[in-house]
Amino acid sequence: MNAAEPALRHVLCLDGRGLHRMAYWEWGPADAEQAVVCVHGLSRQGRDFDTLARDLAPRCRVICPDVVGRGRSDRLADPAGYAIPHYVADMVTLVARLGVERVDWVGTSMGGLIGLGLAALPGSPVRRLVLNDVGPAIEPVALARIGTYLGVPVRWRSLEEAADAMRAVSQGFGPHTREEWLELSRPQVVPASDGDGLVPHYDPAIALPLRALTPEIARAGEAALWQAYDRVSAPTLLLRGADSDLLSPATAQAMTARGPRARLVELPGVGHAPTLVAPGQRQLVREFLLAP
Numbered sequence: 001m002n003a004a005e006p007a008l009r010h011v012l013c014l015d016g017r018g019l020h021r022m023a024y025w026e027w028g029p030a031d032a033e034q035a036v037v038c039v040h041g042l043s044r045q046g047r048d049f050d051t052l053a054r055d056l057a058p059r060c061r062v063i064c065p066d067v068v069g070r071g072r073s074d075r076l077a078d079p080a081g082y083a084i085p086h087y088v089a090d091m092v093t094l095v096a097r098l099g100v101e102r103v104d105w106v107g108t109s110m111g112g113l114i115g116l117g118l119a120a121l122p123g124s125p126v127r128r129l130v131l132n133d134v135g136p137a138i139e140p141v142a143l144a145r146i147g148t149y150l151g152v153p154v155r156w157r158s159l160e161e162a163a164d165a166m167r168a169v170s171q172g173f174g175p176h177t178r179e180e181w182l183e184l185s186r187p188q189v190v191p192a193s194d195g196d197g198l199v200p201h202y203d204p205a206i207a208l209p210l211r212a213l214t215p216e217i218a219r220a221g222e223a224a225l226w227q228a229y230d231r232v233s234a235p236t237l238l239l240r241g242a243d244s245d246l247l248s249p250a251t252a253q254a255m256t257a258r259g260p261r262a263r264l265v266e267l268p269g270v271g272h273a274p275t276l277v278a279p280g281q282r283q284l285v286r287e288f289l290l291a292p
Contacts, residue, residue, distance in 0.1 A: 006053065006064070008072065011097045013090040015068075015081050022090050023072035024065040028057035035061045036104045036289060037091070039111030041273060042210075043150055043202050045071030047187035048108070052276045055286055063103075065094060067110070069203040071187065079205035084110075088117040095125050104289050105234075108132040109246065109273050113225065120228035129236045130285055131262065133244050133273035135251045136225035140218070142246035142272060143210065151207025155197040162189045162198050172241060172271025180277055229259040237288045238262035239281070241270035263288075 006025040013022050025046045036056055038049040046064030053062040066073040068090060069082055076082060091114060095103055105126050107115035112134035119126035149169045156162035163185035176184070189198040236259075240252045255262045265284055267274050274281050 004054070006050075006062075010072075011094055013068070013093045015076060015078070015086065017077045017081075020068055020074040020076060022065055022068055022074070022094065024063050024094060025053075027053040027062040027064070028060050030061060032059065032061040034059065034104065034289075035063065035098060035100045035102070036106060037094070037115075038062065038064045038106040039067065039091070039108070039114050040064075040070070041109035041111060042146065043070070043200070043206065044108070045187055045201065047071070048184060048275065049106070050183070052106070052282050052285060055282050056289070059290065060104075061098075061100075063094070063098065065091070067114070069206045071201055075203040075205070079203075079208040082203075082206045082209050084113050084117055087114045088121075091118055101125060102127040104128045104130075106130040106132065106276070106285060106289075107134070108276070109134045116225065116228055116232065119234050120231040124234070126234050128289060129232065129234045129260070130239065130288060131236060131255075132239045132276065133241050133247050135238070135247050135255050136229050137222050137248065137251040138218075139246050139248055142244075143213065143218075145245065147207070147210055150210060151204040153204070155192060155199055156189065157197050159186060159189060159198065172243065172245070172273060173275050174241070174267075174270035174278065176275070176277060184275065184277070229255065232260045234260060235288075236260040236262040237284070238264045239274055239284065240264060240266045241272055241274050242266045242268045243271035244273070246272040 006027045010021045010023050012019050040048045045066045049064045056062050069075050103125050105115040112131040119129050163182055166185055188201055190201040192199045238255055240247050252264055256264050
C-alpha cells in the first residue's frame, strides 16, 4: 500500500430499510498488531485524519470511516437512522470486518460519542479512547450554531470559494495554513448533480435529527450518555479546545472525576474542535496511543 495514500474499502451494514455500504479509508500494514479507528465529526468525513494517519501508519493499521450519509458512504433512505446508536452498530460491523480483537479509538465530536457508545458496551473491543472535544453534555449554544449551516442548501463555484465558506463556520478548528485548510476542505465537496458548481459531500438529511431535538430529548440523551460514560473502563484521553462552545469546562472536569477518569488536556487558541493536524495535537494522540 502506498504510505502516502490510503486504500478505500467498503463494508455492508444493516439498517431499518435493508443494507447500506459504509466506506472506510485504510492506512498502514494490514498485519500491524495495533489497530486505530479514527471517526470524524457531524458533517465531516474520514479524510480529516490524513495527517494523523500518516503519523501512525508506520506502526499501526489506521481505519478512518466515512460515517453513513457522509463522504463515500451510502445515504440512508430513512433519516431516522442518522443517530448514535445506529452509528455504533455500523462500527461493530466494521470492527468485525477488520478481524481484530482490540482497537484504539480516536473520535472527534460525533465520532467521540460513537466511540463512547462502543466503549461502554460489555465486552467492548475499545482498548484506549481519545475523546476530541466532546462529552456526555453538549452545550445548547453549540447545537444552535451548528444548526445555522448544517443541511442548508449551498453551492460554490470553486474549491477555494468552498474552503473560504467552510472556514467562516469553522473558526473553532483553530489556525491552519492555507494549504492545510484546502486539504481539509477538498474531500468535503463534490460536484453538484447538475454539474454546476460544488456542494457539500454529505446527505442534507443528517440535519433532520438535530432539528427535531427538543429540550426533553436532549436531557434524556445526556442522562444516557453519562450512564454510558460511567461504564467505560478503557484509559481515556480527553482533548478540549480551550475556547470550545460545545464541551464546557464543567463537563470536562466532571469527566476527570467519574467513569474512566479521563486525562484532560486543554488546547489554547482552539475551539470546537481541534483538527489533530497541528504537530502538538498529533503528538498528544500519538504518545497516548503508542505508550506501552
